[in-house]
Amino acid sequence: MTDIIVDAHQDIAWNFFNNGRDFRQSAWAQRRTETDPVFLQHYGYRMVGLPEALIGRVALTCGTIFVSPRSLVMYSDEKIYYETPQEAYRLGVQQLDYYHRLSDEEPRIRLIRSQTDLDEVLASWDNKANPKNRLFGLVILMEGADPILEPAQVEEWYERGLRVIGPAWSSTRYSGGTKALGPLTYLGRELLENMAGFGMILDLAHMAPQACYEALGLYEGPLFSSHANPLKFCPDRPDRNLSDEMIRLIAERDGVMGVMPFNMFLVPGWQMGDRKDAATMDTFIAVIDHICQVTGSARHVGIGSDLDGGFGAESAPVGFDSVANLWDIGPALAARGYAAADISAILSGNFLRILRAGLPTK
Numbered sequence: 001m002t003d004i005i006v007d008a009h010q011d012i013a014w015n016f017f018n019n020g021r022d023f024r025q026s027a028w029a030q031r032r033t034e035t036d037p038v039f040l041q042h043y044g045y046r047m048v049g050l051p052e053a054l055i056g057r058v059a060l061t062c063g064t065i066f067v068s069p070r071s072l073v074m075y076s077d078e079k080i081y082y083e084t085p086q087e088a089y090r091l092g093v094q095q096l097d098y099y100h101r102l103s104d105e106e107p108r109i110r111l112i113r114s115q116t117d118l119d120e121v122l123a124s125w126d127n128k129a130n131p132k133n134r135l136f137g138l139v140i141l142m143e144g145a146d147p148i149l150e151p152a153q154v155e156e157w158y159e160r161g162l163r164v165i166g167p168a169w170s171s172t173r174y175s176g177g178t179k180a181l182g183p184l185t186y187l188g189r190e191l192l193e194n195m196a197g198f199g200m201i202l203d204l205a206h207m208a209p210q211a212c213y214e215a216l217g218l219y220e221g222p223l224f225s226s227h228a229n230p231l232k233f234c235p236d237r238p239d240r241n242l243s244d245e246m247i248r249l250i251a252e253r254d255g256v257m258g259v260m261p262f263n264m265f266l267v268p269g270w271q272m273g274d275r276k277d278a279a280t281m282d283t284f285i286a287v288i289d290h291i292c293q294v295t296g297s298a299r300h301v302g303i304g305s306d307l308d309g310g311f312g313a314e315s316a317p318v319g320f321d322s323v324a325n326l327w328d329i330g331p332a333l334a335a336r337g338y339a340a341a342d343i344s345a346i347l348s349g350n351f352l353r354i355l356r357a358g359l360p361t362k
Contacts, residue, residue, distance in 0.1 A: 003057065003330065003343075003344055003347060003348070004057050004058070004059035004060070004122075004125050004347070004348045005056060005057050005058040005059065005303060005326050005327060005329075005347050005348060006058075006059065006060045006061070006302065006303065006347070006348040006351040006352055006355075007058055007060070007061040007062070007258075007303050007304065007305050007323070007326065008061070008062045008141075008224065008226040008227065008256075008258035008302060008303065008304035008351050009061070009062055009064065009141070009143075009205070009226040009227040009258060009260075009304040009305065009306045009309070010048055010061045010062070010063055010064065010305065010306070010307065010308070010309070010323075011063075011064050011066055011143075011306070011308060011309040012048070012061070012063040012064070012099075012102075012138075013063060013064065013065060013066075013095035013096075013098045013099060014064065014066045014067075014080055014095065014309075015048070015308050016098060017079060017080055017091075017094065017095065017098070018078060018079050018080045019039075019043055019308075021046060021048075021308070023048065023049060023050055023102065024049070024050050024102070024106055024109075025049055025050075025051075026049045026051045026052065027046040027047055027048055027049035027051075027052050027322050027323070028049070028052065028322065029049075030046055030049065031045055031046050034046060038077070039077070040312070041273075042074075042075045042077065043308070043310070043312060044308070044310075044311050044312020044313065044314055044315055045312035045313040045314055046308060046312060046313075047307040047308050047312055047313050047316070047320075047321070047322045047323055048307050048308045048322070048323045049322075049323070050106070050108065050109070050136060052322045052323045052324040053136060053323050053324070054108070054134060054136060055324045055327075056322075056323055056324035056325065056326050056327040057125075057327050058136070058323055058326060058327075059121060059122065059124075059125050059134070059135070059136065059137060059348070060112065060118075060121060060136070060137035060138075060139065060348075060352075060355075061136075061137075061138060061139070062138075062139045062140070062141040062164055062226060062304075063099055063138045063139070063140055063141065064095075064140075064141050064142070064143045065092045065095045065096055065140065065141070065142045065143065065147060065162070066080075066095070066142075066143040066144060066169070067080050067081065067082050067088050067091040067092060067095075067144070067146070067147060068080060068081045068082075068169070069081065069082060069083075069146070069170065070082060070083045072170055072179075082146065085146060085147075085149050085173065086149070088146040088147045089147050089148075089149050091147065092142065092147025092148075093147070096140065096157075096160055096161065096162070099111060099138055099140055099161070100160075100161070102138070103138065108134070108135055108136055109135070109136050109137075109138060110135050110136070110137050110138065111137075111138050111140070111161055112137045112138060112139045112163075112355075112359070113161050113163065113359070113360075114359050114360050114361060114362050115356055115359045115360065115361050115362070116361070116362050117137070117359075118137065118352075118355065118356065118359060120135065121135045121136070121137035122352075139163050139164060139355060140161050140162050140163060140164070141162075141163070141164035141165070141166065141203060141226060142157070142162055142164070142165045142166060143166045143169055143203070143205070143206070143226075144166065144167075144168060144169030144170075144172050144177070144206070145165055145166070145167045145168075145172055145173075145174045145175070145191060146172045146173055146174075148165075148174075148191070150187070151187060151190040151191040151193070151194045152194065154191065154194040154195055154197075154198065154200070155194070155198070158198045158200065162200075163200060163201060163355075163358060163359060164200065164201040164202075164203050164226070164358070165191070165195055165200060165201075165202065165203065166202075166203030166204070166205055166206060166207070166226065167184070167188055167191060167192075167202075167207060167211070167215070168206045168207045168208065168211060169206045170206075171208075173185060173187050173188075174187050174188035174191050175188045175207055175208065175211040175215075176207070176208030176210060176211045177206045177207060177208055177211070177239075178206045178208070178239050178240045179239060180208070181208045181209070181210065181239060182208055182210065182211065183208075183210045183211050183214055184211045184214045184215060184218070188211070189218065192215065192218055192219045195219070195221065196219065196220060196221045199221055199222070199357075199358055199360070200221060200358060201221065201222045201223060201224065201354060201355070201357075201358035202215060202219050202221060202222070202223040202224075203223070203224060203225065203226045204216075204223060204224070204225040204228075204250070204255075205225045205226045205227050205228050205258075205304070206228075206240070208239060209238070209239070209243075209246070212246060213246075213249075216249050216250070216253060221358065222255075222354050222357040222358040223250070223253060223255045223354070224250075224255050224256040224257065224258065224302075224351065224354050225242060225250060225255070225256075225257045225258060225304070226258045226304045227258050227259075227260050227304035227305070227306045227309075228240065228241050228242050228257065228258070228259070228260070228265075228304070229241050229242075229259050229260055229262075229265040229266065229287055230242060230243075230244065230247060230287060230290050230291060230294075231243045231244070232244065232290060233265065233266055233267075233268070233286075233287055233290070234264065234265050234266070234267075234268060235268060236268060236269065237264075237265070240265075241265060242257065244294050247291055247294050247295060247300070248294060248295060250300060251294075251295040251296075251299070251300040254299075254300075254353075255300065255354065256299075256300055256301065256302050256350045256351055256353075256354055257291055257300060257301050257302070257304075258301075258302050258303055258304020258305075258351070259284070259287050259288060259291070259301060259302075259303065259304060260304060260305060260306050261284050261305060261307075261316045261317055261320045262306065262311055262315060262316060263276070263278055263279045263315050263316065263317060264311070264315065266279045266283050266284065266287065266317065267279050267283070272311070272315060276313075276314055276315070276316070276317070276318060277318050279316075279317035279318070280317050280318045280319060281317060281318070281319035281320075281328065281329075281332050282332070283317055284317055284319075284320075284329070284332075285329070285332050285333060285336055288301050288329075288333070288346060289336065292342075298338065298342035298343075298345050298346055298350075299345060299350060300350065301346055301350065302346060302347070302348075302350045302351040303326060303329065303346075303347065303351075305323065305326060307320075307322075307323055329346075329347065330343050330347055333346065
């Protein structure tokens with residue numbers, strides 16, 4: 001198989017419903033139509049589209065189901081928010097249906113619900129396969145579990161294809177989260193029990209530190225942090241990014257940490273609207289290298305880009321113009337002295353290990 005990228009976090013459905021961005025269309029082409037300065041200030045220059053993903057050898061991503069509580073809506077033009085669990089459920093199902101529709105209507109997209117589905121996508125990237133037949137795999141990840149009405153409903157979501165759950169975004173009925181510190185709630189503990197019954201993957205991203213520590217002690221199934229950076233690089237954001245202690249604990253569970261090419265999480269004090277060139281590819285590689293040094297190997301870090309997840313190309317380091325540039329991470333790691341096997345693990349192998357562990361055989 002040719003080297004590929006696995007990206008553990010992209011808000012594909014949210015971008016469709018909130019921003020009118022069709023994943024099947026080229027990001028570069030659609031940029032020409034997104035000229036409203038207010039829209040661009042809020043959501044940035046588009047980076048993600050299927051054509052660019054395939055150019056960049058992104059073979060698989062975790063596509064999120066994400067809805068925001070109304071109390072945390074930042075802009076008057078936001079459309080995807082909820083006030084009640086029932087509203088969160090309705091919006092979550094709408095996004096789940098969108099992923100099914102993408103898979104049904106676009107021959108190049110496969111919804112990954114099993115190891116068999118995963119193997120089909122990976123086989124399409126074999127060196128001997130026709131490049132025109134390469135597939136893009138989608139694993140569905142819920143970012144913030146409020147669309148799950150009660151823990152017992154995990155089974156319904158699982159049967160419809162959900163394979164990864166992050167209990168928190170900000171606080172939810174299940175967990176403390178970003179800007180809303182707190183523990184796992186009683187419902188959160190019950191949620192983890194039901195997830196474990198299906199062998200689902202736990203996403204620690206956005207969980208408040210107390211909740212994250214509790215989850216690491218309670219959950220025995222596969223886990224990762226889909227998109228967060230080391231706290232060392234952004235000490236002003238302790239409720240969002242991970243301390244070295246937390247990184248070591250994730251590694252002890254053989255988990256993986258997906259890192260983001262987002263200047264706010266790379267440069268202390270950087271704010272939206274600040275200079276793009278405050279960070280470069282070398283800045284991003286330093287983040288990956290730090291995790292490898294903390295954990296003692298290249299086994300516990302991968303890519304969780306979150307591109308277009310509230311920021312665009314203007315807020316990513318120099319060298320990142322679209323999702324296609326994720327492929328440039330490999331040569332940059334090689335220039336840093338990383339061996340080919342370690343580069344392959346960082347770009348795809350580490351997250352593939354966790355995904356395979358959390359997927360049923362068929």
